[in-house]
Amino acid sequence: MDSEDEFMSEPPSGDEIDFDEGTQDSDIGSLSGDFDHDHDNGFGYEKDILANPQKPYEVDYRILSPKDIHSHQERQFNEVSSIIELPPEQAAILLRYMRWNKEKLIESYMDNPEQVLEAAGLGPTLAASPKTKTVKGFTCEICYEDDPTMQTYAMKCGHRYCVGCYSHYLTQKVKEEGEAARIECPFDGCHRIVDSKSLKLLVDPSIQDRYEVLLTRTYVDDKDNLKWCPAPECEYAVECAVKKRDLNHIVPTVRCAYDHSFCFGCSLSDHRPAPCSLVKQWLKKCEDDSETSNWISANTKECPKCRSTIEKNGGCNHMTCRKCKHEFCWMCMGPWSEHGTSWYNCNRFEEKSGADARDAQARSRHSLERYLHYYNRYANHEQSAKLDKDLWIKTEKKMTSLQTQSNMSWIEVQFLDTASKALQACRQTLKWTYAFAFYLQRNNMTEIFEDNQKDLEMAVENLSQMFEKPVNELGSLKVEILDKTTYCNRRREILLSDTAENLKKGTGCTSLV
Amino acid sequence: MASQKRITKELGDLMNSPPPGIAVALADEANLYQWKVTMEGPAGSPYAGGKFDLSINLPQNYPFKPPTVVFTTKIYHPNISNDSPPNSGTMCLGMLKDSEWKPSTKMSAVLEFARQLLKEPNPDDAVETKIAEQYRNDRGAYEKEARDWVKRYASGKK
Ligand SMILES: [Zn+2]
Ligand SMILES: [Zn+2]
Numbered sequence: 259m260d261s262e263d264e265f266m267s268e269p270p271s272g273d274e275i276d277f278d279e280g281t282q283d284s285d286i287g288s289l290s291g292d293f294d295h296d297h298d299n300g301f302g303y304e305k306d307i308l309a310n311p312q313k314p315y316e317v318d319y320r321i322l323s324p325k326d327i328h329s330h331q332e333r334q335f336n337e338v339s340s341i342i343e344l345p346p347e348q349a350a351i352l353l354r355y356m357r358w359n360k361e362k363l364i365e366s367y368m369d370n371p372e373q374v375l376e377a378a379g380l381g382p383t384l385a386a387s388p389k390t391k392t393v394k395g396f397t398c399e400i401c402y403e404d405d406p407t408m409q410t411y412a413m414k415c416g417h418r419y420c421v422g423c424y425s426h427y428l429t430q431k432v433k434e435e436g437e438a439a440r441i442e443c444p445f446d447g448c449h450r451i452v453d454s455k456s457l458k459l460l461v462d463p464s465i466q467d468r469y470e471v472l473l474t475r476t477y478v479d480d481k482d483n484l485k486w487c488p489a490p491e492c493e494y495a496v497e498c499a500v501k502k503r504d505l506n507h508i509v510p511t512v513r514c515a516y517d518h519s520f521c522f523g524c525s526l527s528d529h530r531p532a533p534c535s536l537v538k539q540w541l542k543k544c545e546d547d548s549e550t551s552n553w554i555s556a557n558t559k560e561c562p563k564c565r566s567t568i569e570k571n572g573g574c575n576h577m578t579c580r581k582c583k584h585e586f587c588w589m590c591m592g593p594w595s596e597h598g599t600s601w602y603n604c605n606r607f608e609e610k611s612g613a614d615a616r617d618a619q620a621r622s623r624h625s626l627e628r629y630l631h632y633y634n635r636y637a638n639h640e641q642s643a644k645l646d647k648d649l650w651i652k653t654e655k656k657m658t659s660l661q662t663q664s665n666m667s668w669i670e671v672q673f674l675d676t677a678s679k680a681l682q683a684c685r686q687t688l689k690w691t692y693a694f695a696f697y698l699q700r701n702n703m704t705e706i707f708e709d710n711q712k713d714l715e716m717a718v719e720n721l722s723q724m725f726e727k728p729v730n731e732l733g734s735l736k737v738e739i740l741d742k743t744t745y746c747n748r749r750r751e752i753l754l755s756d757t758a759e760n761l762k763k764g765t766g767c768t769s770l771v
Numbered sequence: 772m773a774s775q776k777r778i779t780k781e782l783g784d785l786m787n788s789p790p791p792g793i794a795v796a797l798a799d800e801a802n803l804y805q806w807k808v809t810m811e812g813p814a815g816s817p818y819a820g821g822k823f824d825l826s827i828n829l830p831q832n833y834p835f836k837p838p839t840v841v842f843t844t845k846i847y848h849p850n851i852s853n854d855s856p857p858n859s860g861t862m863c864l865g866m867l868k869d870s871e872w873k874p875s876t877k878m879s880a881v882l883e884f885a886r887q888l889l890k891e892p893n894p895d896d897a898v899e900t901k902i903a904e905q906y907r908n909d910r911g912a913y914e915k916e917a918r919d920w921v922k923r924y925a926s927g928k929k
């Protein structure tokens with residue numbers, strides 16, 4: 259295998275990579291202790307991104323807590339407030355109206371303050387704090403109540419309604435419609451925006467809280483360099499300078515304070531090495547072709563030799579038929595023996611047959627087969643990641659119950675957790691390498707890519723296999739598992755680095771515009 | 772309940788001094804929230820001479836939520852759907868969207884706006900894009916088709 263030389267001549271990060279060719283098949287683990295720090299935490303290297311992004315597939319970013327986001331906004335309110343000499347609440351409305359473009363706001367305000375205030379719904383300025391009051395002979399134009407003791411409210415625009423109606427209106431806007439920064443006066447045709455002081459005077463504290471949350475949301479939503487962590491209920495945001503136009507050349511993967519990892523470009527979960535636009539195309543294609551390809555991800559298949567039904571329950575793709583003991587690869591259904599020793603190309607689609615295809619039907623069949631080849635592997639890694647995880651959860655439970663019998667402490671068995679996490683991350687990457695490969699132009703880069711893919715796949719299957727060992731054997735496999743984990747992480751790093759370098763150079767994908 | 776007082780008042784006003792070409796009644800005497808409106812096609816429009824039935828549904832939390840306005844008489848118009856039910860006759864009116872509706876807006880304004888729309892369609896905000904296109908590019912054909920539909924569906928003979 260010669261791709262190793264490629265890596266040697268162009269190390270991704272100046273780190274020393276010293277792979278011993280001979281150890282790959284039987285004894286992957288015998289790397290020297292160079293990467294020991296990874297044993298503690300399979301992803302330790304990703305945590306340091308903030309300090310200095312060093313790998314080609316990493317980007318600079320900052321994590322913002324809800325408190326950070328709040329103080330960012332306050333700072334800008336005060337700054338603008340002191341420049342244009344308006345109270346901070348009004349600076350807030352103006353900033354939100356201008357979608358947080360401070361420079362543009364100040365410039366246009368200096369140019370024509372009345373026009374800016376009018377457009378932002380502030381009309382003639384108010385200074386004093388707002389109050390509700392009773393008005394003699396007043397009828398509320400929303401509910402037609404005219405009780406003289408009824409409290410009423412109007413903003414500077416003078417459109418007065420009873421407090422009950424005003425509050426109902428605002429509550430509905432905030433609670434049901436999720437509005438905050440752009441709620442207008444209830445009067446038909448009045449575009450004055452309800453300021454936060456007025457709102458707080460009129461609604462319950464729980465609605466006020468919601469309002470604050472929504473205002474904060476708009477701050478992040480309105481700024482191109484900020485994104486919410488898409489994990490449900492997560493309140494962290496990430497600041498990153500990667501622009502939309504850069505997304506064909508970089509996959510900006512970021513991680514919030516809770517370790518939720520996602521793509522800053524499209525908010526999907528980590529899809530390296532495939533760029534956002536390709537991911538979008540791929541997912542759309544999978545959706546459109548779901549019927550043709552549904553059968554593939556099914557969990558049962560037949561043994562290629564004796565045709566008895568085989569169910570897959572771990573993530574490992576090295577299958578052994580219970581009946582005839584035939585060993586084969588779950589993905590390509592080819593004999594396993596060819597996978598380990600010679601380089602059986604399980605990951606590569608044979609393009610030759612397509613080039614020969616003469617008629618349109620053969621070509622279309624070829625293109626379907628080609629798609630299925632990649633989809634099959636894509637879906638399989640997704641499925642395997644899930645199975646690996648299920649298996650680990652089961653193992654973890656067993657270990658807890660066995661702990662008293664074994665003489666290993668809980669801390670000592672954490673290497674399995676690390677290994678499980680590495681498997682998840684590697685399968686996630688592998689999965690996307692297949693979507694990536696589907697769109698990859700065939701050139702001299704492709705071979706390196708496919709070799710990288712194959713190496714990572716082998717490493718992952720080897721580690722995955724360990725996971726299916728009986729629980730009581732796992733303890734004695736600690737060193738081997740640790741080594742295989744390290745090796746997997748290194749293979750993933752190499753693959754990601756290589757593809758990231760190529761993306762940066764703009765080589766590779768056919769359908770990127 | 773707030774909405775009942777408001778609806779009663781609006782209904783009373785509409786019945787006592789109806790806007791031109793518009794007649795309002797309850798679809799069912801026992802239900803304040805379901806209205807039946809008859810609208811005359813405005814003069815100077817291809818709908819002139821036609822009588823259109825509209826069904827209006829006021830939500831329970833009216834006037835904080837907008838009413839729904841549905842033409843039950845078939846009509847050839849860029850802003851009124853001629854889909855099969857349940858979308859048939861629904862109207863595309865910006866002011867009737869949740870986000871744009873204001874609780875101070877009265878039904879009289881909604882109805883007058885709807886009648887005005889018969890006179891001046893808004894092809895930029897169309898539900899029937901084919902009709903909108905025709906309205907823009909071949910006004911004569913649009914008017915003829917609209918008049919044909921009036922004769923067929925809205926002539927008042929049932
Ligand atoms: Zn009221
Ligand atoms: Zn107003």
Ligand SMILES: [Zn+2]
Pocket residue numbers: 487488489492493494514515516517518
């Ligand atoms: Zn998160």
Ligand SMILES: [Zn+2]
Pocket residue numbers: 521522523524525526529533534537
């Ligand atoms: Zn993305």
Ligand SMILES: [Zn+2]
Pocket residue numbers: 561562563564565566579580581582583584
């Ligand atoms: Zn078999």
